[in-house]
Amino acid sequence: MRKALLAGLAMATVLGTAACGSDDGGDSGAAGDGGIASTIKIAQVQDQTGTVAYAGLGASEGAELAIDEIQEQGFLGDDVKIDLEKYDTAGEIERASSEMSKAMGDRDVSAILGPVSTQQAATVSPLVGRQKVPTVFTQAGGEGVVTNDYTFRVTPPMESYYASVMDFLEEEGVKTVSVLYNATFPTFAVLGEDDVPALAEERGMEIVQSLPVQMTTQDFSGQAQQIAKEDADALVMLLIAPQSVTALGQLKDAGYENQIVATSVQAAGNIEAAGDNANGLVYPVPFSVAMEDETSDAFTKAFQAKFDEEPTPYAADGYDAMWWIARAIKSSGDSSREGIREGLAKIASEGYSGAMGEVTFDGNDARITGSLVRWEDGKETLVK
Template identity: 35%
Template sequence: MFASTKSRLTRAALIATTLALSAAVAGCGSGQAGTGGEGAGNTEGLPATVNLLSVRDETGVTAYAGLGAVRGSEVAVNEINSSGFLGQVELVMDRRDAAGTAQTAASLASEGIASKKYSAILGPILAVESRAIAPIAEKSQVPVVFTQSNSEGVLIGDFTFRATAPFPKYYDVMGQQLQKKGITSIGVLFDAQTASYVETATKVIPEWEQKYGIRVVASKEVQSNTQDFTASISSLLAEKPSAVAAYLLGAQHGTFLKQLRQAGFTGPVIAANGAGNGNLAGAGADGVGVSWPTAFDPSAPEASTQDFVKSYRQMFPDKAPNIYEAEGYDAVWWIARALKAANSADPVAVQKGLVEVAATGFDGAQGALRFEGNDLRATPKIVQWDGAAEVASP
């Protein structure tokens, strides 16, 4: 079951939420969560309803990723409820829109925690938002499972988890692929407001010269609202790189690639997960062949991956699942397994359940999931855009 503040809360529910929030704020000086309210108040045995709070970008520049995570989570909730995985318990996910701002994300998380309604939070995809929520979750002892948020400062304690394998930790596979193609130099263009892109551009790729003989000959910063890349492209190409790395957001990819090809560059272009979700469609033929590493390939043969793809297609027949959907799905199944292990909806018990599940791992949309502490690790797969879809890179 899903609820959105935009369309699905009744007047009665709004009044009830307001009253619960007021009461909780008045009495939550200890910072403890989960001691009252529907779903999160029982310390032993699961209640009839368990509530999760989704705080993700449903509008704004990164809505493509936030909504993807929401859709994946919805598929998981539907599976869990229809299969009876938690017995007669109904799992409910309430949706809130962080709208791409850290302040909004933190406020929504604080309100949800104060209501003492939620057993866990499904956190946002932007690291800047996740870093704002993380200390709130730790202080209140309510577990939050992030997706994306690929940078340091997100997992800061026992109550912060991540269902994404941070791509800077496996991005070297792109260097290996470029080395096999005989690439010896690269120009890098990156969004300076996205922490994981900054880390990849300034720390990971510069190490490729020593590892793979690929030297960074030019590096340019842009902003998340940049639409004219001609000056940056001119500066990059002046150094004659044999490949280009572009770390951008959403529709920026199409604009950049068109301008890059118009400037005469014909070499390989590598990217990150932001190139997925159909964001290269706007580039037309200029986007064909752009490649990036990911923890999810919908064509992978693993049974758990194909089960997810089938379930996703049943709920969203007009959309193809990608990494954001897969991570949102795995995050909810991680929590569901934690609820079952803990036999409690109390947030502190759920945190212990999350740790227990992570210790053994499980099979999910991204394949066999293994964890390093509270953080997912994955075997990367390289995909590329063929003009219509993401496909395995040869």
């Protein structure tokens, strides 16, 4: 009876495998037929236009560099090709859902680089779990993103490395802090309302002023006057890139001259338009061209050789995400959706060295030490 049962199970497995493979429609291996396909299609469902297009476009460049390296090294096999297909979410939640549905509906798509906005990512995360398509999110640092076995995040949540900013302020002797934050942006709302006050209290600092603004706020003259009047030792500014440029100018006009700290959103030259008003601004980053470790420096040099410009943290995200997927495929020996999911989880349990340096994980969610940088005269330097 035992032999008959085993034979029956073996036959059922063969039939089940054949049934799964029959929907694939090609040689991509996305449906789960095992092995590494000759062509692996990865979808990038991220902003290519709109207010945060810089994050999606940067991730595209980083992913393209990684694909070049993976193929040139024959990392997955000498004849294995990776196709990156781009879908533009254009800064819209409904469009993100629609584009994700299109990508997941394509049975040749083996994995997805998910939306950079938390609102978009949190909306599509349950769908990812239901459709069982491994999705690596870049940016999207808020809650509700990494929610199931098929959701992964390569960019560490900002609150996981923001303590370095508060340590810096403590070392500078700061006792009083004002907070100006975009309450519509989930990551900044959590930082402004929960994390920064808690970190400040732990270090004996007092939050003397907390001023929320909206994503649509473009004039900060009123808030700047309030901040200058309070004259706290430091200002924690949690705004998206265009808002930061405006706010810094209006803070200067209002007469505020104390230390301002910000976020990685100001990186990648996004603050350059503020000119001299941005000098002295300090912020934490998961990646900067000023980083000196071996893997970060190698990424910077390779990116400059390909694009003739310096890489941004968003490019580092895309680069590390694509290499994570490649390592996952090699680890599992399977470029199907299920093979990639299995491999992503295995690599996460081990960690790796990439553009952002040494990366570890809390479950499927990346963690790094981060670096603190100062913007001065058009470039970032490490804060020692």
